[in-house]
Amino acid sequence: MTDYKPTQQEINNALWSACDTFRGVVDPSEYKNYILVFLFLKYLSDVWKDHYDKYKEEYGDDEELIRRRMKRERFVLPENCSFDYLVENQNADDLGNKINKALEKIEEANYEKLEGVFRNVDFNSESNLGKTKDRNRRLKNLINDFNKKELNFRPSVIGTEDIIGNGYMYLIERFASDAGKKGGEFYTPHEVSELLAKLLKPKSGDRICDPAIGSGSLAITVAEEVDGKDFRIYGQESNGSTWALAKMNMFLHGMDAADIRWCDTLNSPDLVEDDELMKFDIVVANPPFSLDKWGKEDAKDDPYNRYSRGIPPKSRADYAFIQHMIETAKEKKGKVGVIVPHGVLFRSGAEGRIREALIKENLLEAVVGLPENLFFGTGIPAAILIFNKAKKKEDVLFIDASKGFEKGTRQNKLRQEDIDKIVETYEAVEEKDKYSYVASPDELKENDYNLNIPRYVDTFEPEAEVDIEEVQNELDTLEDELTKVQSELKNKLANLNL
CATH class of the missing domain: 3.40.50.150 (Vaccinia Virus protein VP39)
Structure with a gap:
């Protein structure tokens, strides 16, 4: 396992870079949903994989015991729903449908916590993502964007999971900034919060x-x-x-x-x-x-x-x-x-x-x-x-x-x-x-x-007293400088006429 640990800034930059897949093609109000859902899927996959490997190291080949332990996790990741599964199938003709199916199964397996969370995003949408060939190309690019080393969300790599929540908040703030008037509908600036x-x-x-x-x-x-x-x-x-x-x-x-x-x-x-x-x-x-x-x-x-x-x-x-x-x-x-x-x-x-x-x-x-x-x-x-x-x-x-x-x-x-x-x-x-x-x-x-x-709060600021003598001195200085510049300009014009 690599010793590389991404910084918050590296994660934020990689996440924002992933948006390039959709810029100019999908409206920002729409593509934010694709990016944030994919971040969520990558997080679930990496945490699940990390915990599975920990139990594997502890219990060896006892898969039944490992499965029982995994059932105690905060969430369940069903078979063929992981980010790794999508990487393996990134060249599939029905890639958008495979992503939709994975999200649907995740929602069903975690019904109490995630019911309806993915219902508003469709990775097989022709109107949003283009016809099949273009859609598959964009989705493959998205998968590869999230397959970078900077976006390894395994707890054993990044330590505290706060870094993922911070990355999510960073994206929401950037999306709000780009969304103009609509941005204020879903995000309050952190300092005000x-x-x-x-x-x-x-x-x-x-x-x-x-x-x-x-x-x-x-x-x-x-x-x-x-x-x-x-x-x-x-x-x-x-x-x-x-x-x-x-x-x-x-x-x-x-x-x-x-x-x-x-x-x-x-x-x-x-x-x-x-x-x-x-x-x-x-x-x-x-x-x-x-x-x-x-x-x-x-x-x-x-x-x-x-x-x-x-x-x-x-x-x-x-x-x-x-x-x-x-x-x-x-x-x-x-x-x-x-x-x-x-x-x-x-x-x-x-x-x-x-x-x-x-x-x-x-x-x-x-x-x-x-x-x-x-x-x-x-x-x-x-x-x-x-x-x-x-x-x-x-x-x-x-x-x-x-x-x-x-x-x-x-x-x-x-x-x-x-x-x-x-x-x-x-x-x-x-x-x-x-x-x-x-x-x-x-x-x-x-x-x-x-x-x-x-x-109630008197914020009136009285105008500062004007020093007449000081103002007059400044005017005299400006007049002297203006006279000098006019003289120099007159000489240069005279030389041009020679």
């Missing part, structure tokens, strides 16, 4: 839920903040392909027990116990901003009474998600962290009435304004709202963190120092000049429960 995790501080034994879970990156980051593995993740996602990404993401991070449902959170939530919405210690989400046609017409008859504070407008579901999240947080202990567009803070009408009710119930704990251009698909700045059902004081903390970031060519990014400053201010409930302010209930009322951050 980390910030939310540190603000909510989940602890051992907590039930964590993301009702708009996307590919699962936010929920995983929040769960990883827990000291140890004693937590449960729950989630809901309305897009079938994105739901599958979340299921695989959880599996690759060793979070097989995550309960992720494919459903419409606002219209038909599936996380229900005894005809009541399930309750959680931590509820976190980056829901779609101002979702239109979210189901207002049925909200008045909501069986879970989520809209007792008011029904949001038909064209903006922001407060529908917020109210759902609050209703699913455990009484007297649950915390909610939600990413919202700034309009949520100040829009009037039905949203204003809902906002007023939430503040009067003393649920809102903090408002954090974020920098612009942090999220995929939108350059607008967003905010984080923290609700706390165990809140004691009636004040609300406002933080204007809009100026703390690292500028990027396509996307801005929170630095670690920016995250730390927000978290420290939140935990200390501290007022800082031009950065944070603690507003009393009376002040909130005086402002008609408008939460627009500039109403």
Whole structure:
């Protein structure tokens, strides 16, 4: 066995290079599914092979005992479903069908954990991958791309399996970046996820839920903040392909027990116990901003009474998600962290009435304004709202963190120092000049429960005094330099005319 151990960067580069097979042929929104499913298949194959070889070394030729031991694994890899089997059959005329069959058998053998995960991807699709000859060539290239030494996912080679989960997250982030507006539908930038995790501080034994879970990156980051593995993740996602990404993401991070449902959170939530919405210690989400046609017409008859504070407008579901999240947080202990567009803070009408009710119930704990251009698909700045059902004081903390970031060519990014400053201010409930302010209930009322951050955090910077003498000296210097340049230019033009 080779001593070569790929680095995270080498794995990431090899994974991104594998996408070349589809670039220019398949739409990025489609080929991400092929790449991520193949990564998942390679992971299952390499882990299975590694564990089989370990038992083979321990038990020799006793295949019956080895089989019994392998049945105790996290998953089952049926015969003729491994990546090695596909390598051996890479020249088959029906290669796409062979891959489909392998995935189907894997799903059947691991029904409780992987039911439906591969139903949205077809490796024999003519419309996506071309006619038979071209399709087989592309699939063969894909197999060879994943057969590189950098993509050996055997635990005995790479050590911790976190490196695979990191690679998967890396790909999802790259796909989100390339997907433009649609990228924000399935991925929350890691730094924002980390910030939310540190603000909510989940602890051992907590039930964590993301009702708009996307590919699962936010929920995983929040769960990883827990000291140890004693937590449960729950989630809901309305897009079938994105739901599958979340299921695989959880599996690759060793979070097989995550309960992720494919459903419409606002219209038909599936996380229900005894005809009541399930309750959680931590509820976190980056829901779609101002979702239109979210189901207002049925909200008045909501069986879970989520809209007792008011029904949001038909064209903006922001407060529908917020109210759902609050209703699913455990009484007297649950915390909610939600990413919202700034309009949520100040829009009037039905949203204003809902906002007023939430503040009067003393649920809102903090408002954090974020920098612009942090999220995929939108350059607008967003905010984080923290609700706390165990809140004691009636004040609300406002933080204007809009100026703390690292500028990027396509996307801005929170630095670690920016995250730390927000978290420290939140935990200390501290007022800082031009950065944070603690507003009393009376002040909130005086402002008609408008939460627009500039109403509370004074960020005005007075113009610097102008030194007239210094400015005049600079003008004199510029005039002297201009006179000199004009003289030189006049001499050169005169020489040209000779």
